[in-house]
Amino acid sequence: MNTKKTTTDLHWNSRAASVANDVEVNLMDIFQREIEYDYVCRYLEPHMRVLEVGCGNGFSTDRFRALVEHVDAFDYAEQMIERARTAFGETNNRFIHDNVLSPSALDGPYDCTICVRVLINLAGLDEQKRAISNLAELTKPNGILILAEGFTDGFGSLNDLRAAVGLPLLEPASINFYSAMSDLQPTLDEAFTLEETFHLGAYDYLTRVLYPLVVGPENAKHNSNFSERCSDLARAFNPDDFAPLSRMRGLVLRRR
Numbered sequence: 238m239n240t241k242k243t244t245t246d247l248h249w250n251s252r253a254a255s256v257a258n259d260v261e262v263n264l265m266d267i268f269q270r271e272i273e274y275d276y277v278c279r280y281l282e283p284h285m286r287v288l289e290v291g292c293g294n295g296f297s298t299d300r301f302r303a304l305v306e307h308v309d310a311f312d313y314a315e316q317m318i319e320r321a322r323t324a325f326g327e328t329n330n331r332f333i334h335d336n337v338l339s340p341s342a343l344d345g346p347y348d349c350t351i352c353v354r355v356l357i358n359l360a361g362l363d364e365q366k367r368a369i370s371n372l373a374e375l376t377k378p379n380g381i382l383i384l385a386e387g388f389t390d391g392f393g394s395l396n397d398l399r400a401a402v403g404l405p406l407l408e409p410a411s412i413n414f415y416s417a418m419s420d421l422q423p424t425l426d427e428a429f430t431l432e433e434t435f436h437l438g439a440y441d442y443l444t445r446v447l448y449p450l451v452v453g454p455e456n457a458k459h460n461s462n463f464s465e466r467c468s469d470l471a472r473a474f475n476p477d478d479f480a481p482l483s484r485m486r487g488l489v490l491r492r493r
């Protein structure tokens with residue numbers, strides 16, 4: 238396995254060591270992730286052997302493993318894997334140290350591959366395409382890849398709206414690389430057929446536009462009561478008209 242570490246890898250190792258609360262290690266916005274689970278978990282079935290890419294501290298693995306036969310969950314940050322083993326243990330799952338760019342310790346192909354917010358941690362479009370080709374190899378014919386990633390498309394539309402109402406622009410995290418959805422489409426099309434999509438447009442509109450407008454951008458915080466109400470509302474009403482405002486997009490892809 239290639240063991241060269243980037244600033245991004247060091248960032249995740251350091252979060253594994255420094256963030257006390259298991260729920261916040263992988264993503265600060267805990268309500269966002271609950272909505273993501275609603276979508277991802279609806280595709281999981283009890284007979285499945287699942288591969289979870291970039292599992293971080295294992296918080297999501299703990300959810301996924303309750304719904305399927307087995308999960309192999311891997312991450313490139315060694316300290317994430319150590320923390321996952323300590324915090325959640327291995328039951329019908331393994332926590333594995335591996336790299337999506339050159340996987341060597343996995344036991345594929347799998348019925349279902351889940352990749353949430355991992356491609357954005359790679360260095361650029363070429364690495365993202367390489368990762369997708371590797372995930373295609375690791376997913377069984379007729380199996381599914383659930384890809385939930387941030388794209389420039391959503392950030393751009395959300396920022397246009399923020400600018401129109403006088404809010405400062407959102408800056409994607411400096412460790413992340415966002416591509417346009419259309420940049421990855423040809424690589425996805427080589428091995429997969431797109432079956433369904435999902436988005437968090439209503440949640441992003443409510444928490445990233447309405448909320449800062451009401452309380453002031455400097456007062457809008459993650460995991461507040463307001464965010465929780467927004468997540469309740471976004472769960473009940475998330476029309477596709479809001480999809481362009483979604484920072485992350487979910488793609489459910491069938492392996493050919």
Ligand SMILES: C[S@@+](CC[C@H](N)C(=O)[O-])C[C@H]1O[C@@H](n2cnc3c(N)ncnc32)[C@H](O)[C@@H]1O
Nearest residue numbers: 249263291293312313314336337353354355358
């Ligand atoms: C934003 S976190 C997402 C964690 C989890 N998927 C979630 O949604 O909560 C990104 C994770 O991807 C991992 N990662 C980054 N580059 C990777 C690579 N090349 N191979 C495997 N994992 C990687 C990071 O170490 C980090 O734990």
